[in-house]
Amino acid sequence: MTTLDQPTVSTPTPTTGRDRPVRRELGIANTLSHGFLLLWGLLTVLPLLWMFLSSFKSNGEILADPWGLPGALHWDNWARAWTGAHIGRYFLNSLVVVAGSVSLTMLTGATAAYVFARYEFRGRQFVYYLFVGGLMFPVFLALVPLFFVVRNAGLFGTWTGLILVYSAYSLPFTVFFLTAFFRTLPTSVAEAAMVDGCGHFRLFFRVMLPMARPGLISVAIFNFLSHWNQFLLPQVLMQGDESKWVLAQGLFALSVSQGYAGDYARLFAGLSIAVLPVLAVYVAFQRQVQAGLTAGQLK
Amino acid sequence: MKHGKWPLIVTFLVPPVLLYVVFVVSPYLQAFQISTTDWLGYSADANPVGLANFKALWHDDYVWNALKNNAILLALVPVLTIVLGLFFATMLALGGRKGRAGVTGVRGGALYRTVYFFPQVLSVVIIALLWKEVYHPNKGLLTASLHGLGLPAPTWLGDPATAFWCVLAVMVWSNVGFYVVLFGAAMSAVPKEIYEAVLLDGASRFTTLRRVTLPLLWDTVQVAWVYLAIFALDGFILVQLMTNGGPNFSTDVIGVRMYDTAFGSETKFGYASAIGVVMFFLTLSVAVLSLRVGRRDRIEYS
Numbered sequence: 001m002t003t004l005d006q007p008t009v010s011t012p013t014p015t016t017g018r019d020r021p022v023r024r025e026l027g028i029a030n031t032l033s034h035g036f037l038l039l040w041g042l043l044t045v046l047p048l049l050w051m052f053l054s055s056f057k058s059n060g061e062i063l064a065d066p067w068g069l070p071g072a073l074h075w076d077n078w079a080r081a082w083t084g085a086h087i088g089r090y091f092l093n094s095l096v097v098v099a100g101s102v103s104l105t106m107l108t109g110a111t112a113a114y115v116f117a118r119y120e121f122r123g124r125q126f127v128y129y130l131f132v133g134g135l136m137f138p139v140f141l142a143l144v145p146l147f148f149v150v151r152n153a154g155l156f157g158t159w160t161g162l163i164l165v166y167s168a169y170s171l172p173f174t175v176f177f178l179t180a181f182f183r184t185l186p187t188s189v190a191e192a193a194m195v196d197g198c199g200h201f202r203l204f205f206r207v208m209l210p211m212a213r214p215g216l217i218s219v220a221i222f223n224f225l226s227h228w229n230q231f232l233l234p235q236v237l238m239q240g241d242e243s244k245w246v247l248a249q250g251l252f253a254l255s256v257s258q259g260y261a262g263d264y265a266r267l268f269a270g271l272s273i274a275v276l277p278v279l280a281v282y283v284a285f286q287r288q289v290q291a292g293l294t295a296g297q298l299k
Numbered sequence: 300m301k302h303g304k305w306p307l308i309v310t311f312l313v314p315p316v317l318l319y320v321v322f323v324v325s326p327y328l329q330a331f332q333i334s335t336t337d338w339l340g341y342s343a344d345a346n347p348v349g350l351a352n353f354k355a356l357w358h359d360d361y362v363w364n365a366l367k368n369n370a371i372l373l374a375l376v377p378v379l380t381i382v383l384g385l386f387f388a389t390m391l392a393l394g395g396r397k398g399r400a401g402v403t404g405v406r407g408g409a410l411y412r413t414v415y416f417f418p419q420v421l422s423v424v425i426i427a428l429l430w431k432e433v434y435h436p437n438k439g440l441l442t443a444s445l446h447g448l449g450l451p452a453p454t455w456l457g458d459p460a461t462a463f464w465c466v467l468a469v470m471v472w473s474n475v476g477f478y479v480v481l482f483g484a485a486m487s488a489v490p491k492e493i494y495e496a497v498l499l500d501g502a503s504r505f506t507t508l509r510r511v512t513l514p515l516l517w518d519t520v521q522v523a524w525v526y527l528a529i530f531a532l533d534g535f536i537l538v539q540l541m542t543n544g545g546p547n548f549s550t551d552v553i554g555v556r557m558y559d560t561a562f563g564s565e566t567k568f569g570y571a572s573a574i575g576v577v578m579f580f581l582t583l584s585v586a587v588l589s590l591r592v593g594r595r596d597r598i599e600y601s
Contacts, residue, residue, distance in 0.1 A: 033390040036386070036387070036390065037387065037390055037391070037411055040383075040387060040415065040475070041411055041414050041415070043472065044414055044415055044417055044418065044472075044476065045414060045417075046440070047429055047430065047433050047440060048417065048429070050433070050440045051429055051432070062438055063437070063438050065443075066438050066439065066440060066442075066443035067440075067443050067444070067447060104318075108314055108315035108318060109315065111310075111311035111312070111314075111315065112311065112312055112315040112316070114311060115307070115308050115311045115312050119304055119307075119308055121304075121308060127312070127316065130319075130324065131315075131319060134319070134323055134324075136582070136583055136586065137327055137579060137582075138529075138532075138533065138575070138578050138579055138582050140533075140535070140554055140557050140558075140574075140575050140578050141327055141330045141572075141575035141576065141578060141579045142323065142326035142327050142330055142575075143326075143330075143557070143558075143561060143571075143575065144330065144333060144561050144568045144571055144572050144575070145325070145326035145327075145329035145330050145333060145572075146322065146326040149321065149322060149325060149326055149329075150322075153321075164318065164322060165322050167318060168318045168319055168321070168322035168323045169322070169323060171315060171318070171319050171323070172323075175315070199303070200303060200304055200306070200307040201306075201307055201310075204307070204311075225420060228422060229421075229422035229423055229424070231422070231423065231424045231536050232535065232536065232558075236562060247422075248422060248424040251424055251425065251428060252424060252428070252540065255428045255431070255540070264432075264438065267428070267432070268432070271425055271428060271429060274422070274425055275421060275425060278420055278421065278422075279417065279420070279421075282416075282417070282420045283413070286413055286416070289416075289420060290412070290416060290480050293419060293477065293480075294477070294480055294481045294484055
């Protein structure tokens with residue numbers, strides 16, 4: 001076993017003869033691998049860059065030369081998307097819905113997970129597996145009855161309905177992940193607090209929740225992205241009243257209408273408006289985002 | 300912890316259980332029941348018809364065609380994504396070289412990871428709409444590039460012969476980055492000495508990947524496989540927004556079938572629920588099979 005910090009001065013390697021060609025082969029492989037890495041990077045970035053550039057072009061420029069740079073910065077495309085196509089309003093709608101649904105998911109998910117992780121009572125296993133079993137069911141299966149459940153509850157086409165449904169469908173993963181997380185927290189702190197006369201509720205809010213912060217942040221990021229990106233549920237439960245649409249629906253409508261109107265620049269501007277904040281948040285918190293999204297799969 | 304725990308348990312458990320039972324459990328149970336009726340829409344009666352919907356499914360060519368497409372996706376998307384993900388993750392972890400036998404990541408590895416992960420944080424709706432424009436036959440990025448090089452370009456999503464492969468490419472494109480990061484995280488847990496020893500023994504990149512990396516990462520690869528398999532059985536949003544199953548049903552998938560049957564031109568709720576039930580059993584069997592087939596011993600690093 002050779003390690004890096006070994007002095008390499010007077011260690012004759014028995015395989016000097018074989019060392020060279022391996023080296024050279026690796027040199028070529030290195031150049032190749034860098035090429036591949038760069039290629040995939042370009043494949044990822046180019047479509048986004050093209051979208052962004054096209055959002056500043058006039059429609060004539062887009063048709064004439066898809067690869068060219070914009071002659072002037074046509075900010076009016078962005079204005080047409082933001083107000084004319086109501087992308088601004090849909091963006092705020094999405095924010096309202098997702099703020100509500102992530103809060104509700106975290107509150108209900110954390111409390112349920114805490115009970116599963118820390119308390120013994122009859123039927124605990126059954127209720128826990130009822131939640132976790134939800135991971136196995138495709139949402140398609142529930143679509144038709146869900147439509148009627150929401151309609152009969154008088155929540156059809158309302159943000160409240162979307163918030164409740166998003167949260168309910170995020171509970172399996174949230175409960176599963178947080179139960180495992182609460183179990184890893186040391187019990188000694190909790191016991192000490194109980195001895196000091198700390199009540200059950202206070203223990204949870206004052207001691208356990210702060211200790212569980214890293215896990216909570218990971219799941220919150222995961223839920224935020226999955227709610228922000230929902231399309232199927234709003235499409236089924238939010239038909240009708242256009243003023244309440246979420247961003248995904250607004251973009252879809254914009255894409256359909258550009259087919260008739262031929263206003264390509266407006267679509268690209270609308271997509272850019274939707275992409276930029278998400279990318280900005282991601283770049284700012286990339287380590288947490290990557291950890292949050294991958295943590296659930298490594299458990 | 301015996302004294303006074305019940306108030307907390309009740310307060311903490313009742314709201315989530317209520318929420319979950321009303322919006323998740325009850326619709327799932329109802330779906331199984333609805334799938335055995337001939338319910339045709341909002342006001343119509345639902346008469347029990349036993350397994351007639353499933354018999355009709357068996358003879359429904361559109362459903363078989365959609366299933367065939369899902370099967371091709373299931374065979375190709377996980378393999379391509381995992382191979383590319385492992386390849387790039389290996390490059391990023393071990394691409395660089397330092398000194399005689401040092402194993403280091405390539406320069407700028409963090410930047411590559413950040414960029415590769417982009418598609419993961421974009422909504423699927425945006426990815427679908429963006430690629431629809433990239434594939435546009437006159438003003439799209441792809442056609443423009445090929446014409447710029449003096450090459451002819453197909454009509455991408457407009458041609459039944461190419462549309463399906465275009466959709467498949469987007470599925471792989473949008474997933475690879477996530478698995479690069481996931482595998483990278485798993486690789487960083489592997490002791491470096493192992494790789495240094497392998498490198499000293501003069502093993503080639505490919506051998507290292509096949510004989511060392513893959514066995515060590517087997518658990519993670521398996522999880523990736525299950526997730527990608529479930530993804531390949533869905534694919535609904537990408538297909539609906541890019542092609543809506545066309546041209547000539549060449550990109551149709553089972554999710555689009557179900558959505559169209561329930562909320563499209565007709566409202567065959569009974570039949571749509573039957574498709575949902577089939578999807579559920581398919582998903583379940585694929586997941587169970589993937590976990591069964593790939594079982595190996597866990598490797599612990601001491």
